Amino acid sequence: MASSSSPQRLFHLLSLILLLFAFCSISESSQFCDAGIGYGESCGVSSSSSTKLLIKGGTVVNAHEMEVADVYVEDGIIVAVRPNIKVGDDVTVLDATGKFVMPGGIDPHTHLDMEFMGSGTIDDFFSGQAAALAGGTTMHIDFVIPVNGSLLSGLEAYEKKSKKSCMDYGFHMAITKWDEVVSKEMEIMVNEKGINSFKFFMAYKGSFMINDELLLQAFKKCKSLGALAMVHAENGDAVYEGQRRMIELGITGPEGHALSSPQWLNFRKRLEGEATARAIKLAGFVNTPLYVVHVMSIDAMEEISKARKSGLKVIGEPVVSGLVLNDSWLWDPDFITAAKYVMSPPIRAAGHGKALQAALSMGTLQLVGTDHCTFNSTQKALGIDDFQKIPNGVNGIEERMHLVWDTMVESGQISVTDYVRVTSTECARIFNIYPRKGAIRAGSDADIIILNPNSSFEISAKSHHSRSDTNVYEGWRGKEATAPSLGGPWWL
Ligand SMILES: *[C@@H]1O[C@H](CO)[C@@H](O)[C@H](O)[C@H]1NC(C)=O
Ligand SMILES: *[C@@H]1O[C@H](CO)[C@@H](O)[C@H](O)[C@H]1NC(C)=O
Ligand SMILES: *[C@@H]1O[C@H](CO)[C@@H](O)[C@H](O)[C@H]1NC(C)=O
Ligand SMILES: *[C@@H]1O[C@H](CO)[C@@H](O)[C@H](O)[C@H]1NC(C)=O
Numbered sequence: 001m002a003s004s005s006s007p008q009r010l011f012h013l014l015s016l017i018l019l020l021f022a023f024c025s026i027s028e029s030s031q032f033c034d035a036g037i038g039y040g041e042s043c044g045v046s047s048s049s050s051t052k053l054l055i056k057g058g059t060v061v062n063a064h065e066m067e068v069a070d071v072y073v074e075d076g077i078i079v080a081v082r083p084n085i086k087v088g089d090d091v092t093v094l095d096a097t098g099k100f101v102m103p104g105g106i107d108p109h110t111h112l113d114m115e116f117m118g119s120g121t122i123d124d125f126f127s128g129q130a131a132a133l134a135g136g137t138t139m140h141i142d143f144v145i146p147v148n149g150s151l152l153s154g155l156e157a158y159e160k161k162s163k164k165s166c167m168d169y170g171f172h173m174a175i176t177k178w179d180e181v182v183s184k185e186m187e188i189m190v191n192e193k194g195i196n197s198f199k200f201f202m203a204y205k206g207s208f209m210i211n212d213e214l215l216l217q218a219f220k221k222c223k224s225l226g227a228l229a230m231v232h233a234e235n236g237d238a239v240y241e242g243q244r245r246m247i248e249l250g251i252t253g254p255e256g257h258a259l260s261s262p263q264w265l266n267f268r269k270r271l272e273g274e275a276t277a278r279a280i281k282l283a284g285f286v287n288t289p290l291y292v293v294h295v296m297s298i299d300a301m302e303e304i305s306k307a308r309k310s311g312l313k314v315i316g317e318p319v320v321s322g323l324v325l326n327d328s329w330l331w332d333p334d335f336i337t338a339a340k341y342v343m344s345p346p347i348r349a350a351g352h353g354k355a356l357q358a359a360l361s362m363g364t365l366q367l368v369g370t371d372h373c374t375f376n377s378t379q380k381a382l383g384i385d386d387f388q389k390i391p392n393g394v395n396g397i398e399e400r401m402h403l404v405w406d407t408m409v410e411s412g413q414i415s416v417t418d419y420v421r422v423t424s425t426e427c428a429r430i431f432n433i434y435p436r437k438g439a440i441r442a443g444s445d446a447d448i449i450i451l452n453p454n455s456s457f458e459i460s461a462k463s464h465h466s467r468s469d470t471n472v473y474e475g476w477r478g479k480e481a482t483a484p485s486l487g488g489p490w491w492l
């Protein structure tokens with residue numbers, strides 16, 4: 001049972017929300033709402049009380065440099081960053097000696113409160129964001145899912161869902177079908193709603209998938225609007241065919257999702273590589289940039305690498321599950337254990353994760369997301385007799401910062417400055433919110449985390465803040481990473 005449901009904890013979460021809203025100022029939030037970034041309903045109601053905070057003596061890390069300095073914050077905005085800042089008695093002072101003071105994490109890929117596969121993700125904008133904050137992520141970008149194909153109705157629904165918010169967030173728009181109405185609605189999204197990134201599905205045959213002809217039109221539309229095209233790249237026709245064959249062979253358990261014989265495994269990762277290559281070629285043909293979400297396999301990563309070397313503007317986003325997990329759990333005889341690892345594209349065999357880590361460290365892949373899309377064990381059990389009915393998705397919004405530190409920085413694969421780049425700055429740059437987000441410098445939002453490199457705790461469903469009763473990172477280790485200017489460590 002997730003401990004976040006205890007009344008005591010809930011009280012702490014609620015007090016966080018009050019604190020947070022006190023930091024939002026009217027002019028700032030309305031300007032930002034125009035850019036497709038929301039702040040939760042109460043944000044316009046700015047409190048007159050001012051909050052002053054000095055973070056002293058920490059190592060301040062930005063994407064390209066780090067230095068020992070103090071950071072002075074007033075009303076949620078960074079006012080100064082330099083050594084030895086002197087302040088009056090009315091300022092709260094935090095000693096950060098020996099710790100890293102960094103921009104809060106920005107997760108480019110989440111699904112909070114989403115209806116999917118006959119179920120709804122267990123984390124909404126409240127519990128998902130509480131989990132994010134507890135794990136050092138101070139902003140996320142979620143995907144609006146159209147209602148019956150309509151982008152406007154979809155946005156309306158997500159504006160309602162996100163009223164529970166307790167931190168900053170933004171929206172991408174998923175496109176689940178393609179026609180003239182959708183094309184027109186995209187114009188409204190860009191010109192009036194500030195949503196500039198659109199995700200297209202090359203998978204989920206029979207529901208979200210669009211074919212190449214339509215994808216080409218969609219890319220052309222993105223180009224004409226100056227919007228960023230994103231793709232879920234898998235060959236939907238072939239995945240469908242493969243799944244059908246597994247069922248015919250009588251393989252109905254979670255291992256069928258990864259496709260259980262080595263031959264099929266090989267096949268399914270190639271389907272990701274194939275679709276990635278196809279999307280890259282179509283986007284290149286139209287001459288518009290492409291963002292590939294959840295890069296899970298060597299095959300897909302290599303296509304991105306080739307494209308970037310040839311000068312195409314392609315961005316590759318690995319997700320934490322793909323970087324650190326392998327498919328071994330999918331063969332666990334316990335259904336609930338195996339089912340919690342089911343996501344699409346599937347988590348790959350050992351070896352893929354290591355290769356994706358190397359690609360991230362070399363800059364072939366640019367930023368890390370989570371695809372946080374969490375279902376609890378009761379919901380996963382919808383697929384107990386047929387793996388095709390297991391709601392797809394894993395957790396990660398709370399664990400991303402910890403796991404990237406643990407696997408990339410601790411192992412020496414990337415520097416601390418690179419850590420800031422791949423967890424925060426690069427995302428802020430790609431989605432046009434830099435340097436307001438993703439930087440510790442005067443004028444930026446005080447979305448700051450303080451990470452203690454000498455601390456260590458064990459990740460567990462028993463102590464995490466998601467509403468799920470399971471955690472795919474059970475037993476992995478994290479560092480204490482608090483967001484002091486946002487009221488932390490409030491969850492303790
Ligand atoms: C962590 O350990 C390093 C190396 O021993 C030390 O320099 C630093 O001050 C320590 N930080 C904290 C917060 O204890
Ligand atoms: C979706 O659109 C179809 C066709 O326009 C309509 O018949 C149906 O009632 C709509 N469903 C919802 C949930 O709005
Ligand atoms: C695959 O994952 C399992 C479970 O987390 C782990 O014990 C094993 O070491 C991993 N295999 C490799 C080769 O990394
Ligand atoms: C999972 O969530 C559903 C819907 O909120 C709830 O009814 C169920 O009891 C939960 N299961 C567990 C094991 O927490």
Ligand SMILES: [Zn+2]
Pocket residue numbers: 232293294344345
């Ligand atoms: Zn996807």
Ligand SMILES: [Zn+2]
Pocket residue numbers: 109110111371373
């Ligand atoms: Zn996703």
